[in-house]
Amino acid sequence: MTRKPKTLAMILAGGRVDDLGVLTFHRPKSAIPFGGFTRIIDFSLSNLMNSGLERVAILSQYRSYSLINHIGIGSAWDMIGRYRGISVLPPYIGYGHSQWYRGSSDAVYQNLDFVQYIDPEQLLILSGDHIYQMDYREMISYHREKDADLTMACLKVPMNDAHRFGVADIDDEDGERGGKVLRYSEKSENTESNWASMTVFCFKPEVLYEVLEANIREDASYEFGRDIIPRMMREKRRVFGYKFKGYWGYTGTIEEFWQANMDLLGGDPPIKFADWNIRTNMEHRNIRDCQPVKIGNSAQISESLIYNGCIIEGEVERSILFPGTYVAKGAKVKDSVLLFKNDVGKGAELNKIISDVNTIFGSGVKIGEAGRPDSIGTTVIGWNNFISPNTIIGSGCTVYPSVSSEKIPKKVESGEVVR
Amino acid sequence: MSSPEDTLVLLLAGGVGSRLNVLVKTRAKPSVPFAGLYRIIDFSLSNVMNSGMKKVGVLTQYKPLSLMRHLATGEPWDFTGRSRGVKILPPSTGFMDSDWYKGTADAIRQNLSFIKANPSEEILVLSGDHIYQMDLYAMIEFHRQKNADITVGMMIVPESEIHQFGAGITNDEGRIIEWEEKPRVPRTNLASMGIYVFNTKYLLKLLAEDKEMVDFGIHLIPKAIARDNVFAYPFDGYWRDVGTIQAYWEANMDLLKDDSEISPETWGIRPNPESEQLFADRIPARFAAGSKVSRSMISAGCVIEGEVVNSVLSPGVKVGPGCRVTDSIILHDCVIEEGATVDLTVMDKRVMVGKGAVIGTGDNKDVPNSKYPGHLYTGISLVGKEAEIPPGTTIGRNCIISPWSKQKDFSAKVLRDGETI
Numbered sequence: 001m002t003r004k005p006k007t008l009a010m011i012l013a014g015g016r017v018d019d020l021g022v023l024t025f026h027r028p029k030s031a032i033p034f035g036g037f038t039r040i041i042d043f044s045l046s047n048l049m050n051s052g053l054e055r056v057a058i059l060s061q062y063r064s065y066s067l068i069n070h071i072g073i074g075s076a077w078d079m080i081g082r083y084r085g086i087s088v089l090p091p092y093i094g095y096g097h098s099q100w101y102r103g104s105s106d107a108v109y110q111n112l113d114f115v116q117y118i119d120p121e122q123l124l125i126l127s128g129d130h131i132y133q134m135d136y137r138e139m140i141s142y143h144r145e146k147d148a149d150l151t152m153a154c155l156k157v158p159m160n161d162a163h164r165f166g167v168a169d170i171d172d173e174d175g176e177r178g179g180k181v182l183r184y185s186e187k188s189e190n191t192e193s194n195w196a197s198m199t200v201f202c203f204k205p206e207v208l209y210e211v212l213e214a215n216i217r218e219d220a221s222y223e224f225g226r227d228i229i230p231r232m233m234r235e236k237r238r239v240f241g242y243k244f245k246g247y248w249g250y251t252g253t254i255e256e257f258w259q260a261n262m263d264l265l266g267g268d269p270p271i272k273f274a275d276w277n278i279r280t281n282m283e284h285r286n287i288r289d290c291q292p293v294k295i296g297n298s299a300q301i302s303e304s305l306i307y308n309g310c311i312i313e314g315e316v317e318r319s320i321l322f323p324g325t326y327v328a329k330g331a332k333v334k335d336s337v338l339l340f341k342n343d344v345g346k347g348a349e350l351n352k353i354i355s356d357v358n359t360i361f362g363s364g365v366k367i368g369e370a371g372r373p374d375s376i377g378t379t380v381i382g383w384n385n386f387i388s389p390n391t392i393i394g395s396g397c398t399v400y401p402s403v404s405s406e407k408i409p410k411k412v413e414s415g416e417v418v419r
Numbered sequence: 420m421s422s423p424e425d426t427l428v429l430l431l432a433g434g435v436g437s438r439l440n441v442l443v444k445t446r447a448k449p450s451v452p453f454a455g456l457y458r459i460i461d462f463s464l465s466n467v468m469n470s471g472m473k474k475v476g477v478l479t480q481y482k483p484l485s486l487m488r489h490l491a492t493g494e495p496w497d498f499t500g501r502s503r504g505v506k507i508l509p510p511s512t513g514f515m516d517s518d519w520y521k522g523t524a525d526a527i528r529q530n531l532s533f534i535k536a537n538p539s540e541e542i543l544v545l546s547g548d549h550i551y552q553m554d555l556y557a558m559i560e561f562h563r564q565k566n567a568d569i570t571v572g573m574m575i576v577p578e579s580e581i582h583q584f585g586a587g588i589t590n591d592e593g594r595i596i597e598w599e600e601k602p603r604v605p606r607t608n609l610a611s612m613g614i615y616v617f618n619t620k621y622l623l624k625l626l627a628e629d630k631e632m633v634d635f636g637i638h639l640i641p642k643a644i645a646r647d648n649v650f651a652y653p654f655d656g657y658w659r660d661v662g663t664i665q666a667y668w669e670a671n672m673d674l675l676k677d678d679s680e681i682s683p684e685t686w687g688i689r690p691n692p693e694s695e696q697l698f699a700d701r702i703p704a705r706f707a708a709g710s711k712v713s714r715s716m717i718s719a720g721c722v723i724e725g726e727v728v729n730s731v732l733s734p735g736v737k738v739g740p741g742c743r744v745t746d747s748i749i750l751h752d753c754v755i756e757e758g759a760t761v762d763l764t765v766m767d768k769r770v771m772v773g774k775g776a777v778i779g780t781g782d783n784k785d786v787p788n789s790k791y792p793g794h795l796y797t798g799i800s801l802v803g804k805e806a807e808i809p810p811g812t813t814i815g816r817n818c819i820i821s822p823w824s825k826q827k828d829f830s831a832k833v834l835r836d837g838e839t840i
Contacts, residue, residue, distance in 0.1 A: 278700065291455065291682070292454070293704055294675075295716070297714055305705055306717075307703035349579055411492075
């Protein structure tokens with residue numbers, strides 16, 4: 001018996017998501033900060049750690065710097081050692097073979113020599129873009145029990161949302177646990193099932209090698225959802241659906257990202273943050289060196305999560321504040337998510353905004369409208385902005401990253417984009 | 420060219436600090452938590468790091484386990500790499516010497532092999548007991564410029580406090596011409612901060628002269644000023660010896676002032692959150708609907724449902740609904756249940772305060788603790804590590820609850836001012 005791991009996990013972490021706009025201008029979706037101190041990919045990485053799966057590769061190509069920085073040497077998730085580790089696999093130039101990843105499955109294909117070197121008994125391929133807690137071991141044991149070629153985790157979504165996902169028709173073979181996938185359709189308007197694929201796949205490696213080879217030889221597109229799974233269905237491979245019933249934050253749009261953050265708040269929040277055992281890289285942005293939140297005389301805080309390194313002198317309600325954020329006296333922050341190092345000036349009022357790192361709101365700035373947050377759009381401010389004092393910005397607006405402050409009008413109407 | 424790297428640092432971290440009472444029952448004074456998520460030694464250690472020195476020996480003696488776990492590999496302070504390091508130097512039995520450290524100078528003398536194995540121009544001796552920020556390299560440069568044999572870091576304190584310190588009288592050029600250790604009658608207000616720079620060769624010679632000289636302040640400095648070059652390096656920033664419960668409480672309260680002179684983060688002080696050895700990272704502090712917090716420091720992992728005023732909370736403290744915590748220092752993972760009140764109290768880690776309990780109550784702050792009248796006499800009550808306070812208990816002023824007290828140890832519902840469990 002050796003300590004050699006039987007499972008290799010590969011995280012697809014390279015994508016930028018158009019609908020997340022300015023938040024992914026400078027980083028892949030997986031590196032977007034979430035919940036006051038973590039990054040989205042911390043959820044997948046912590047799930048792997050908590051599942052005892054510690055041989056991990058990360059496939060990334062879009063603006064990887066922030067992600068690579070975040071992963072560090074992998075020690076934050078205890079993934080260091082002879083058989084433990086996180087390998088970041090960017091696209092490379094090689095003999096007779098040099099190109100960008102042309103899709104999610106091509107990213108794996110281009111790294112098959114890495115996979116074959118590790119020679120796992122099963123290959124777990126998952127997206128690094130989602131907020132959820134899952135013990136992958138249960139799914140892997142189901143996969144082995146069924147001697148499946150592919151097992152995919154699926155989650156029931158509202159029927160009218162099903163068209164956004166790859167959807168599987170799962171038979172009732174094993175009731176609540178899962179069953180054989182009878183039909184699979186990718187982002188189709190007329191699906192009858194609403195078991196959506198969570199982009200958590202467990203493959204039998206030999207089968208995947210064959211399918212990937214055929215896909216590269218015969219197809220023009222290289223995505224797991226669009227190409228690989230339909231091909232496996234056509235080839236009548238053993239494809240199973242594993243039914244997942246917990247919380248899943250897809251965070252594919254600004255509103256969903258905002259909502260997933262809000263799901264951390266309240267008396268009985270859908271995300272039991274403290275129980276999910278999430279780790280992050282505390283050295284990234286040196287958050288480990290932050291002092292406790294300093295709260296002034298006239299501060300008022302309710303229903304909020306605030307991490308070390310913030311100074312609060314004003315009012316904060318139903319919001320999430322990352323380290324280094326300052327809320328001055330008389331300022332009001334409501335229903336908002338302020339990523340690292342925001343500075344909210346005296347008397348400024350922020351309603352339902354997401355503000356990326358390093359933004360200064362001058363005194364008297366007003367953003368969004370007070371009222372029911374679910375009925376108004378989120379305003380998103382890109383990083384490194386200075387919003388001059390007394391500027392008024394509506395709801396559902398977007399301000400691009402690093403816009404010079406004189407280019408931001410004194411009044412921005414709801415829904416406008418400032419670039 | 421000389422640089423900070425030519426200086427070897429020896430950090431004295433062996434002191435008992437017995438006046439901190441229950442806080443030093445399980446740990447040495449340098450590892451007592453401070454400002455929520457730091458420990459006292461983080462201040463000295465970070466000053467060393469920020470001043471550019473690379474090698475540090477930490478001399479331990481009393482209950483070193485928590486300190487050793489905290490220092491780990493020195494990584495939090497960047498003391499890792501081929502030429503950097505933090506080395507723990509406990510007392511050891513050897514062929515010739517086998518003894519506990521008898522004093523500051525004796526501790527250094529027992530580690531001559533460490534000094535010789537790490538060649539240096541100067542030796543900087545620091546205490547791990549103080550809250551301050553200081554550019555120690557500026558002091559080394561002063562020492563070099565003065566061609567001094569010894570330089571002592573000194574600052575002006577109120578005359579009424581000089582009796583706690585080594586006191587020096589200097590001439591115009593900054594040379595120390597007279598020295599008195601803990602003087603009963605004040606003749607000066609210039610106090611030693613326990614920071615010394617020695618020329619390495621000079622120190623080795625001085626230590627070899629007379630093995631009965633075991634303390635810097637009592638033996639070495641008086642002897643040296645009579646014949647060698649001993650200078651005072653003036654310091655005028657914030658510096659506190661938090662060796663008493665009152666001083667410890669005051670320094671924590673200093674953090675909360677609007678124009679606070681202490682700011683660990685901007686000072687570049689680094690904690691070591693990993694020494695908590697938690698499985699998951701602490702999530703941001705949660706402020707529930709209906710909570711009320713003002714003038715306080717709240718660390719990650721806290722859950723606040725009640726009211727917190729003028730207090731410092733370490734990570735993971737839970738303050739239930741209807742609670743009121745005022746003027747207090749609450750260390751890691753204490754749980755204060757619904758409706759309990761805590762006033763003017765220092766509470767060690769993982770204390771459970773039952774529903775409706777009242778800790779620190781009454782106007783009579785002048786009745787000192789009957790067992791330790793010298794430790795508690797200003798009204799502050801102390802609760803030791805992992806004590807369990809039964810629901811509905813009322814505890815007065817200057818009280819001490821020993822660590823690991825269980826509910827059954829409370830024979831009465833009321834603990835009067837100055838009493839101890």
